[in-house]
Every structure is written in C-alpha cells, then in structure tokens.
Amino acid sequence: MSSSSTSALEIEIFQYTDAHQSDFIENLKEWVAVESNSVQPDLRKEVVRMMALAADRLAALGATVNLVNLGSHQLPDGQDLPLPPVILGELGKDPQNPTICFYGHVDVQPAKKEDGWNTDPYTLTEIDGNLYGRGATDNKGPVLAWINAMETFRALKLAMPVNFRFVIEGMEEVGSLGLENLLEEENQCFFSDVDYFVISDNLWLSNKKPALTYGSRGNACFFVEVECGSKDLHSGTFGGIIHEPLMDLITLLDSLVDPTGCIQIPGIYDSVAALREEERKLYKSIEFDLEEHKNNSGVKKFIFGTNEEILLHLWRYPSLSIHGIEGAFHEPGIKTVTPAKVIGKFSIRQVPHMDLLVVKQQVVEHLKAVFSKRNSPNKLKVSKPLGSKPWLADVNDLSYKAARRAIKTVFGEDPDFIRDGSTVPVARMFQTITQKSVMMLPIGAADDGEHSQNEKISRHNYIKGTKLFAAFFLEISKLHRHLHETSHTETNN
Numbered sequence: 479m480s481s482s483s484t485s486a487l488e489i490e491i492f493q494y495t496d497a498h499q500s501d502f503i504e505n506l507k508e509w510v511a512v513e514s515n516s517v518q519p520d521l522r523k524e525v526v527r528m529m530a531l532a533a534d535r536l537a538a539l540g541a542t543v544n545l546v547n548l549g550s551h552q553l554p555d556g557q558d559l560p561l562p563p564v565i566l567g568e569l570g571k572d573p574q575n576p577t578i579c580f581y582g583h584v585d586v587q588p589a590k591k592e593d594g595w596n597t598d599p600y601t602l603t604e605i606d607g608n609l610y611g612r613g614a615t616d617n618k619g620p621v622l623a624w625i626n627a628m629e630t631f632r633a634l635k636l637a638m639p640v641n642f643r644f645v646i647e648g649m650e651e652v653g654s655l656g657l658e659n660l661l662e663e664e665n666q667c668f669f670s671d672v673d674y675f676v677i678s679d680n681l682w683l684s685n686k687k688p689a690l691t692y693g694s695r696g697n698a699c700f701f702v703e704v705e706c707g708s709k710d711l712h713s714g715t716f717g718g719i720i721h722e723p724l725m726d727l728i729t730l731l732d733s734l735v736d737p738t739g740c741i742q743i744p745g746i747y748d749s750v751a752a753l754r755e756e757e758r759k760l761y762k763s764i765e766f767d768l769e770e771h772k773n774n775s776g777v778k779k780f781i782f783g784t785n786e787e788i789l790l791h792l793w794r795y796p797s798l799s800i801h802g803i804e805g806a807f808h809e810p811g812i813k814t815v816t817p818a819k820v821i822g823k824f825s826i827r828q829v830p831h832m833d834l835l836v837v838k839q840q841v842v843e844h845l846k847a848v849f850s851k852r853n854s855p856n857k858l859k860v861s862k863p864l865g866s867k868p869w870l871a872d873v874n875d876l877s878y879k880a881a882r883r884a885i886k887t888v889f890g891e892d893p894d895f896i897r898d899g900s901t902v903p904v905a906r907m908f909q910t911i912t913q914k915s916v917m918m919l920p921i922g923a924a925d926d927g928e929h930s931q932n933e934k935i936s937r938h939n940y941i942k943g944t945k946l947f948a949a950f951f952l953e954i955s956k957l958h959r960h961l962h963e964t965s966h967t968e969t970n971n
C-alpha cells in the first residue's frame with residue numbers, strides 16, 4: 479500500500495491552496511452576504527438568488543448545471559410558495575474514474591444581529607483566525623471548500639481524478655422539501671453512474687481533532703394541539719371555571735421525559751438495537767473532551783458524567799426534546815389571557831431499529847392516556863408533520879478508507895470515527911434510494927456554533943478542508959482504479 483507521506487502532486491495542490499486563501503475567503507464572503515434564510519417566506523427570493531450564484535460557480539468550473547424546479551409548497555396559513563430549484567450538476571464522465579456525488583445546501587438558519595451576534599451575520603468577519611457569519615460552517619463553507627478543491631485542479635491544469643456530480647439544495651433547514659421525490663425520479667438517470675456519495679454538513683466531535691462520521695440519528699417531529707374553543711378568553715372572567723388548554727398541554731409535555739432524560743413513552747426503547755461490546759470499546763477509544771463539550775454548550779452540567787454515557791445518549795439512544803408552544807403568550811410583560819388553542823412541539827431522535835410508524839402510534843397512545851386522566855372536555859390532536867430515519871454507513875466502504883488517508887495527509891493524524899446526534903435526512907435517502915455508499919466528511923469544528931449566534935468556521939478548517947477534499951479526490955481515485963483493475967484481472971483469469 480502507498481505510504482502516507484505527501485506526494486509531489488499533493489504538495490503542489492496544497493501550495494496553490496495556501497497561496498489562494500484570500501480568494502477562497504472572498505468567495506465565502508460573497509456567499510455569506512446572501513441572506514438565504516429558507517425558514518422565512520419573505521426571504522425565499524434570496525434563497526433563489528443564492529441557488530443561481532451556486533449554479534454560476536459550478537458552471538464556471540465547466541460543469542453542466544441543471545436547476546430543477548420542484549414546484550411549490552403550502553405555508554401553514556394556506557398560502558402557496560414556490561420552492562427554490564435544486565441544482566443537479568455534473569462534470570466529467572471518464573469511465574476509469576470513480577463518480578462522486580457531493581451533497582450540500584446553501585440555505586441558512588435565520589440570524590439577526592440583535593440575537594446576540596458580535597458582528598453582522600451577513601458580513602463574513604475574521605477575528606483571531608475565525609470567519610464569522612451565518613452559513614460559514616452550515617453549509618456554505620464546506621460547499622465552497624469542495625468547489626475550491628475542484629478549482630485548484632483546474633487552475634493547475636491537472637486532470638480531474640474523479641467525475642463530479644452535485645446535489646445542492648436550498649430547503650435543508652426546513653426539512654429538504656421535495657428532495658426525496660427528486661432523488662427517486664433521478665435514481666435511474668442522474669444518479670445511475672454515481673459510485674460514492676459525500677456529504678459535508680456536520681461537525682467534528684472535537685474543536686481540534688478531525689473526524690469521519692458513519693451514522694446520524696433520524697428525527698420524528700410532533701405537534702400536540704389542545705383547543706377549548708374558537709377564541710382566547712379573559713382569565714378574570716373565565717379563569718377557574720374552565721379547563722385551560724395550556725394546563726392540559728403542560729401536563730402532556732411534562733409526561734414525556736423524566737429528570738434523568740429517560741423517555742416515558744411506553745415501548746419507545748423496545749426496538750433500539752442492542753449495544754455490542756465492540757461498540758462500547760470503540761466509544762472508549764474516542765478522544766472526547768467532556769469539559770470542552772460543556773464549554774461549547776455554555777451549560778454548567780450535563781445529565782451524564784462519563785464520555786461513554788454522553789456519546790451513547792447522543793448517538794445510540796433516542797432522545798426527546800421540547801421545542802416550543804405555539805399560541806402561548808411568550809412576549810415580555812403581563813397579559814392576563816387564557817389562549818384557546820396551543821400547540822406543543824417536540825421531536826424524538828431516531829436510532830436503529832426504531833420504526834417511525836410504531837413511534838407515532840406509541841406517542842399518540844401515550845398522550846391520549848395522559849390526557850384522558852384529566853377528564854378535560856378540550857379537543858386533543860396529535861400529528862407528526864416530519865419524520866426521517868436514522869442512517870448508518872459501512873466504514874469498510876472505499877470512501878472511508880480514502881478519506882482516512884486524506885485526513886492523515888492533511889491533518890497529520892487519524893480521524894475519530896464518530897456518529898452524529900443530529901439529523902441529515904438526505905444521508906439515509908441517498909442510501910435507501912440508490913443503495914450506494916454514503917459518507918459524511920465534516921470539516922467544521924465542534925465549536926462552530928451551527929444554528930447559533932456567532933456561527934463561524936476557522937480559516938484553518940476552511941483551508942485545510944479545501945486541501946482535504948483535494949487529497950480525497952486523489953485517494954479515492956487511486957483506490958477505486960486499483961479495485962477496478964484487480965476485479966478486472968480476476969474476471970479474466
């Protein structure tokens with residue numbers, strides 16, 4: 479096997495990358511400046527503009543770019559809103575080369591300076607080696623790092639070692655609306671010659687140590703609605719004589735998880751895959767700094783005190799989170815109202831081998847049972863507006879081997895093999911629909927603050943991420959060609 483020392487070609491590529499850092503950062507600055515917030519309907523036009531910018535950049539590399547129209551979707555108020563197009567791009571059709579499909583998204587979470595940002599979220603600002611801006615790490619930085627890596631090959635007039643395919647979307651932050659249908663439709667067409675999928679839309683486990691991700695949890699989102707009538711009521715006139723919906727709802731929400739984090743829904747843990755001893759050992763060997771993780775979170779104490787328990791509960795077990803209550807008075811000050819209708823929002827992270835339909839049934843039955851004990855005349859409704867399954871990769875896939883080597887070359891150390899507690903629904907979709915290999919190759923650090931105030935990617939990670947992707951192209955190309963030649967010889971014998 480080849481040594482892990484850096485080749486002359488890699489040195490040339492890395493030197494180019496270093497020399498063009500400011501160009502690459504300028505590209506990111508231009509993308510971050512677009513407020514492509516997919517959550518807020520009035521900013522949808524910015525998402526569409528962002529898709530066009532991304533398409534232009536791919537086209538400038540010589541890629542064939544198709545902006546696929548996904549139609550429209552309905553907002554909660556019944557209004558129809560067009561979905562942004564999805565980019566399907568391709569560059570290269572050399573049958574000797576592996577075909578890598580890269581997925582990324584260029585929509586972002588909402589951000590306002592007043593939320594507590596130290597800098598304007600849409601002006602990429604470098605402070606102490608960190609590039610601050612909404613989307614810097616989630617996911618504009620990694621998408622551009624991949625493009626920068628391709629650009630480097632082009633600028634140096636090097637042959638592309640792989641064939642590229644792209645799926646770039648603009649609705650990831652709201653659940654990748656319409657994407658699954660498109661993947662199914664294109665499975666026999668656009669995706670037919672893809673060998674490996676690569677997603678770079680998650681973070682390392684540590685602030686410093688690179689990682690390769692082989693699993694992510696799914697998520698089942700629930701709405702639980704309690705309604706007493708058509709209008710809000712004065713609590714002085716009706717308080718004390720009615721069954722208040724918010725009281726019902728708070729009881730319902732309170733019944734979901736006990737203070738030790740254990741989900742109280744009967745049967746919910748029944749189908750969770752049993753923990754194997756090798757797996758437990760694997761978790762022990764991961765360099766995970768509990769204190770660092772706590773600092774990143776800003777909280778004082780976690781429910782669990784050991785690395786193993788923390789990782790198990792983030793990756794391996796389901797968890798239930800309560801996100802909010804629609805219709806509850808939440809503004810500052812006093813308002814002596816009794817809301818007529820309130821909707822509790824919570825979600826349950828899914829792990830193998832949980833089944834979304836079974837989970838929904840268990841949730842509904844549990845909530846009904848708790849509600850019935852209150853003898854409330856109010857109307858209870860439970861729905862599951864969104865559900866995605868967990869994803870687990872085979873770490874023996876060639877792409878993992880290639881990525882591991884590339885990480886060793888660029889970062890000088892082996893990556894931690896990690897799972898992710900959050901959900902990248904498209905990973906499981908690619909896997910289920912195409913039956914091809916899917917890998918998550920993060921370049922952002924654990925303290926990047928995805929979805930949070932002061933989101934950043936460090937200059938170091940952005941530039942090394944660019945090098946990593948370039949090195950990955952070379953490694954996967956070598957391994958894939960080698961495998962191809964070997965199997966070819968065997969067939970001939």
Ligand SMILES: Cn1cncc1C[C@H](NC(=O)CCN)C(=O)O
Nearest residue numbers: 651652653679680697900901902
């Ligand atoms: C919108 N949604 C509802 N259920 C799950 C999600 C996706 C969301 N995904 C991420 O944050 C990606 C992290 N790299 C999450 O895990 O909450």
Ligand SMILES: [Zn+2]
Nearest residue numbers: 616617650679
């Ligand atoms: Zn993302």
Ligand SMILES: [Zn+2]
Nearest residue numbers: 616651928929
């Ligand atoms: Zn996100």
